[in-house]
Every structure is written in C-alpha cells, then in structure tokens.
Amino acid sequence: MICMWIGIDDTDSRIGGCTTYVAFHLIQRLIKNGFSIIGFPRLVRLNPNIPWKTRGNGAVAVQIGVGAFSSDRMIGFKDNQGLMSGDVISSGSIDFERVKSIVCDLVEEFALFDEENTNPGIVISKEQLPNELYWNAIRKVVTVDEIVEQLDTLNTWYKGYKNRRGLIGASAALSWNDTFDRTFEIIKYRLEKRWGTKRIINESSVKMMNDQCPSTFDNYDALNQHISIAPNSPCPVLFGIRGDDNDVLPYCSELIESETAEGWLIFMSNQATDDHLQVKSIHNIEPFQSVISRGIVTKKPVTIPGGHVIFSLHDDSGMIDCAAYEPTKEFRKMVRQLERGDEVSVYGGVRSHPLTINIEKIQIHHLVDIFEKIENPVCPQCGRHMKSKGKDQGFICKRCKTFEKQGIFEKKSRSIIKGFYEVPVCARRHLSKPLKRMRL
16 A cells, blocks of 8 residues: 655744644545545644643644545535545556646745744655654754654655744654554634634533533643643634544534534543653653652742742752742642652653753652641649740750650641542643543
C-alpha cells in the first residue's frame, strides 16, 4: 500500500488562528481531490515550557492514501457532509506535487504570518518519522538546525516559513505513535462570522454532558465554575471534548447547547498522557523540562505576594523550590499543609529563573508526625503548672524548684493524607494526566 504522512505546525498565534482548523480544512480538501484519509488525524502537544511557543503549542499530522476503504468511520463533519477515514486499499500512486500544492496553499491561506511568533512548518513523508523526534520535541529544547539536519537524512520533503520553527512540531507530529498511551478530542469550529465574539455555550449543558459521559475528562470545574472545554482566545475553536473513547465523542458534543458550528473533527492525541514528564534527581533538573522529582520538604510552604505558595524540596543530589501558583486555586490549600520532613514526589514544568518546579500534581509518600505544646508541665510535688525559664531553657516550679525540660505536647492531626493531589481542571495543562485517567 502506498501512503503518505503530512505534518503541520505553528500556523496560529496568541491572538487567533488554530493549526487544528487548518487540518479540518485540509482533510476536506484532500477528500475532494480524491485522496483517502487513513485513521484519525493527530493532534500532538509539544514541550509546554518552551518560552516561544504559540498558544496551544500543538502540531497536527494526517496520513493519506489513494483507494477505497476496507472499513470506514466518520471522523468529522463539514458542509453537510461526513468526513470519512479508514483502512485504505491502495489502487494507485499518490500525486506528490498535488498534495504539496494543496498543503502549501492551505497553510499560506490560514497561517497568521504577520505575528512574530507564527513560523509555520510543513513536513511530508512516505513513512512515519523516527519516534525519537517526538520525545525530543516534548521533553527538550530542539533547534531548527537540529531538526533540519535530521530531516535531510530522511526521505522527506519540508518547507519552513520565516524562521522555520514550525518544522520542529511538524516533525514531532509525524513521529508520534500511540504505543504507550493516547486520548481523543472532538473539536467543533465556529462560523467565521463569530470569530472574536463571545462564545455562546450553555453552562448547564456542559455539566450534564460531564455527568453523562464518564469516559470524557477535564470538561468542567465545578468549584471554580469554569467551562474548560472552550478556549478564551479569538480562535476558530468553539469547544473541544477530550476522552478515552472516540466512538462516544460525537454524542457527547451533541449534548452541548451552543451557537451554530461550522463542523467538527476528531483527533487522536497525546493530551493527558504525561508524556512530557521525566523522572529526575534534583541535581539533573534543567530549565524548560517537565519532571517527576522525589524528595523531602525542607522549608515549610510560604505564601508570597500574588498568592503563590512556595516550598523547598531536597534529595541526596540537591535542593529546588516548588511552586503552586495562584491560578491553581484551591490546590494551594493542600500545599500549605505540607511540613518539613514530609516525603513527596512533585510533578511539573521547570521555570528557568529562578529554577523552580511549577507543580501540576503531587504524590505524598510519607507524612511526619507533628506535635504541638498544649500546656506547661505540671509540678509532680505541688500539682501546679511550671513557669518557662526562657526559650529552650525548660520549665521550673517557682514554689518547689522542680525542673522539667519540656512542656506537655499532643500529636497534631494532619488535614492531608498519603496519595495523589492535582491542580483543578481550570489550571490543567494539555499534557498533564488527570487522576481520573490514572485510575486513582
């Protein structure tokens, strides 16, 4: 069977656009030109800590062939027609020049070239690229020169615009596979005339969908009354529902009462997989990584201006600050309950200056016993409470002159227990695996 992979990245910006929307139009245009879509389009989120990332930091990939389907499924809907995909039985070769023309025309039509941080990239290949490209792009800082050098050794065609940074994500999208984990997302798109206006989405319908569709996740933050399926930017996305079962997503999306949509598309994705995380000793942590680090709390959490909560963690190799920033809301209340000596694993992205782990979730392994003084000791001779001689100097009975080193202490009840704690849905990153998916 003859097939081809297409990867695209970096067509959007913080003020608009969406690379998945380019894929939405690309799939329709490819089908109209006689190409067949193989499997699901892919939405691949990249390293979330890169300072020059675009808004969603997501690249897309599509696999195509020529021929009839041995089995088919509806993966999208646009212009009153279903967008179909499946396993293709090839009946001819792919017109590469035609494919290249279609992809380049679409990127040049939809990419926001006037934005400084919009630097599109296109990669087309007959085969999936080596998986290491994905792991590098999601866990490290990759340069354009590095990726171009690798692409030149592979059987690929590529085109980068402006500083060509989009080639990194486009290559990563073509190298990701779902061997370890994967999720799905159905994205509905707004009519163009509605772009930039306030989205009309009924909050009650989102709550109902969240209750009725248990295979979905990160839909609604009840405590903070936040609809998490809808972005806040003026991009073409109306809403996106993520889940483990692609078959139920169209039904779930129909439960949402909203403004009229242009159409929808289902993506297979690395979202909510924790693929970005690496187990690291503190000494080996570097800026822009995402890590899992286990250690002992050495400085009790403090709240600094802005409402951020900071504590220090150490292991045998070093010490690092860990932060629960204000957007993590009620999660900070749990962090404030940590004490010196507690043993925890911190999951999160690494800020460079100062070197700090931005906490996504915490696993508490061991909690130390905390004792607090409830009263001064009682004189064993006269039964009266003794008086303190000064800080750390013990206690003395003024009448009998008896002496005790310590007061009467009682074990303090801790308001947290061993186990996992995560930031609320409103603060969740695309790649962070919710506890619901961890079956905890």
